[in-house]
Amino acid sequence: MLEVKLLLTFPVGIEDVVREEIREKIDSCIIEESPLDTPGKLIIQLPESKRDVVSSLRSVDSIMDYLGSFKVDKDKSALDKICQEILNIDFPEDFRNASSFRVTCDRRGKHDYTSMDVEKAVGQVLVDKYRLKVKLEGFEANVFIEIVEDACFVGLLREEYLRGRYFVFHHPAAIKPSIAYAMIKLADVKPGMTILDPMCGGGTILIEAALTLSDVKLYGFDISEYFLEGGVLNSEAMSLSDRIIFKKVDCRNLSKIVDFKVDRIITNPPYGTKPIFKINPRPLYLKCLIEMSKVLAKDGKIVIITIKPDCVKNALDKAGLKIEHERTVKHNDTNPEIIILTKNG
Ligand SMILES: C[S@@+](CC[C@H](N)C(=O)[O-])C[C@H]1O[C@@H](n2cnc3c(N)ncnc32)[C@H](O)[C@@H]1O
Numbered sequence: 001m002l003e004v005k006l007l008l009t010f011p012v013g014i015e016d017v018v019r020e021e022i023r024e025k026i027d028s029c030i031i032e033e034s035p036l037d038t039p040g041k042l043i044i045q046l047p048e049s050k051r052d053v054v055s056s057l058r059s060v061d062s063i064m065d066y067l068g069s070f071k072v073d074k075d076k077s078a079l080d081k082i083c084q085e086i087l088n089i090d091f092p093e094d095f096r097n098a099s100s101f102r103v104t105c106d107r108r109g110k111h112d113y114t115s116m117d118v119e120k121a122v123g124q125v126l127v128d129k130y131r132l133k134v135k136l137e138g139f140e141a142n143v144f145i146e147i148v149e150d151a152c153f154v155g156l157l158r159e160e161y162l163r164g165r166y167f168v169f170h171h172p173a174a175i176k177p178s179i180a181y182a183m184i185k186l187a188d189v190k191p192g193m194t195i196l197d198p199m200c201g202g203g204t205i206l207i208e209a210a211l212t213l214s215d216v217k218l219y220g221f222d223i224s225e226y227f228l229e230g231g232v233l234n235s236e237a238m239s240l241s242d243r244i245i246f247k248k249v250d251c252r253n254l255s256k257i258v259d260f261k262v263d264r265i266i267t268n269p270p271y272g273t274k275p276i277f278k279i280n281p282r283p284l285y286l287k288c289l290i291e292m293s294k295v296l297a298k299d300g301k302i303v304i305i306t307i308k309p310d311c312v313k314n315a316l317d318k319a320g321l322k323i324e325h326e327r328t329v330k331h332n333d334t335n336p337e338i339i340i341l342t343k344n345g
Pocket residue numbers: 171173174175176198199200201202203204205221222223224227249250251252268269270271279
């Protein structure tokens with residue numbers, strides 16, 4: 001029997017990777033993709049015994065117990081509609097027995113009401129119906145209302161779904177772990193391979209690689225000692241420090257430092273848009289891709305994510321590389337491209 005319904009959120013553009021990971025890890029489940037025509041979401045129905053497996057999915061950004069979804073208008077009438085729908089939802093026993101709760105609303109799109117209006121209105125409906133105490137800190141249950149344009153999703157957030165997502169050092173330009181996981185899957189890594197992120201920052205790509213792959217050698221380089229220390233801290237927090245070799249290297253000198261062939265280079269170079277990284281991406285990408293190509297094994301692949309795909313394409317001829325695959329993904333408010341490169345001939 002399929003007793004549990006969960007709402008999963010993931011970056012738009014990696015649907016195939018999410019589908020494949022669910023197929024690999026959960027055999028018996030029903031999937032509803034893009035509920036209410038909302039990309040980047042799916043509802044999964046599965047047996048209670050598989051609930052824990054879902055929190056191990058690396059391709060998803062968030063998980064919540066699914067309670068309902070419906071369309072809402074952009075004007076204030078939506079508040080009445082949301083309250084009516086909430087009244088019709090049968091909240092589960094553990095919510096009804098909770099000592100306290102809060103409502104959290106996350107809203108994307110233009111609406112004539114605020115997230116706080118939704119939180120207040122829904123909170124009052126639940127207090128009246130279930131006689132529970134509202135607590136904004138230290139609450140036991142967290143009702144989550146997510147409004148994406150005209151689609152409204154209602155669920156319960158649980159702490160156990162956040163397991164394995166704890167990073168102690170936050171790099172200012174960190175990539176989402178879900179996208180890092182997708183890049184690793186797209187890299188088609190085989191046992192025994194050597195993987196390098198030559199601009200590893202806080203180490204997200206390598207940590208996801210260590211969590212996903214066994215029997216691989218992992219190297220993380222960065223020009224900044226400070227970010228490398230962050231990478232070490234993050235890998236220690238995930239008990240993975242013995243799996244990754246971190247080293248201070250300027251990627252523009254890669255071939256002078258690396259005396260072995262690398263099978264997969266998976267990396268997220270700076271885009272030159274943050275004042276903290278004062279770089280001009282075009283010459284940096286050119287120099288780095290030439291160097292990466294020199295250390296890449298004959299059948300090697302480079303998987304790169306950037307909002308500056310033109311800077312990658314500009315470097316291809318000089319670096320002796322060609323494009324094998326490219327796709328756009330959604331990363332917060334940006335739409336970077338993941339580009340897979342192989343040696344040209
Ligand atoms: C976008 S960040 C990588 C963030 C990382 N993916 C994460 O999730 O934490 C780019 C990194 O490239 C590094 N970098 C910039 N120029 C470099 C160079 N010439 N050689 C090596 N690393 C460089 C920066 O220090 C920065 O940490």
